[in-house]
Amino acid sequence: MIRLDKYLADMDMGTRSEIKKAIRQGMVKVDDVTVKKPELKVDADTQKIAVNGKEVVYRRMEYYMMNKPAGVVSATKDPKEKTVLGLFKGQRRKDLFPVGRLDKDTVGLLLVTNDGELSHRLLAPGKHVDKIYYAKIDGEVNSEDADAFAQGIDIGDEKLTLPARLEILTSGKESEIRLTIQEGRFHQVKRMFEARGKKVIYLRRESMGTLVLDPQLREGEYRPLTEEELKKLC
Structure with a gap:
């Protein structure tokens, strides 16, 4: 059971004070019956709540x-x-x-x-969930970069980055790569390439875990x- 005003606040129907005012003004119905008590306990799983005739469905997780x-x-x-x-x-x-x-x-x-x-x-970090990125790089990405990423990169933090898998899709003045990392440090991908003297000019995350x-x-x-x-x- 949950308070009616909390039910509506959780579903972003207004501030707690706005919701209490709306309830007291008779704008809310529970199972098609107008109620005027914000503290009324309702069953989020079985009861129908409507504001100005529009049903508000409660979702615990989204x-x-x-x-x-x-x-x-x-x-x-x-x-x-x-x-x-x-x-x-x-x-x-x-x-x-x-x-x-x-x-x-x-x-x-x-x-x-x-x-x-x-x-x-x-x-x-201890869960080691893969995060895969596609990027365009200003500069020629080569096998030496891939080897360095596999060993861990010094990006100015206390510890090296965890080993990362760098796949080179195209290489030239502007390269395309796919990078798999298991961390999420501040500006990590950009800092990893900067440590190798290159610059990320486009970055897109393609996956996280499954x-x-x-x-x-x-x-x-x-x-x-x-x-x-x-x-x-x-």
């Missing part, structure tokens, strides 16, 4: 795949920048957050959820995870 565009930050709030949560439309839980961070100019796979346990399993970016999702679009995707992740 999981979304987003193809993050450039120009937005991977945060829940930011005083200056537009966040990935600002791309969501319609009803959603207010406690959603992005799992891990992609730089403002980095695009690609981003998992958005309110499942803290799953987030920890995906991000904890979750692979849906090629049908355009940048800025998102969708709920399928049951199969969620089952593999969990």
Whole structure:
């Protein structure tokens, strides 16, 4: 059982004070009966809650795949920048957050959820979850770079990066690569290439663990995870 005002606040139907006011004004119905007590306990699994005639479905956990565009930050709030949560439309839980961070100019796979346990399993360094990136590099990437990445790179932190797998797709003045890492340090991919005297000019995350970016999702679009995707992740 959950308080009616908390039920609606969790589903981002307004601030707690706004919701209490709406309930007291008779704008909320429980099982088609108008109620005016914000503290009323309701069963989120069995009872029907509606605000101004529109049903509000309670979801304890939500999981979304987003193809993050450039120009937005991977945060829940930011005083200056537009966040990935600002791309969501319609009803959603207010406690959603992005799992891990992609730089403002980095695009690609981003998992958005309110499942803290799953987030920890995906991000904890000891879990060794593969994260695969496609990148365009200003400079010729060669086998020496691949060998160095496999040994670990000094990017100015206390420890070298964990061994990473660098696949060279094309090599020249501008190279294309695919990189598999198991960490998520600040600007890690960019710093790894900078340590080798090269610059990342485009970066896209393609996968995280078993979750692979849906090629049908355009940048800025998102969708709920399928049951199969969620089952593999969990």
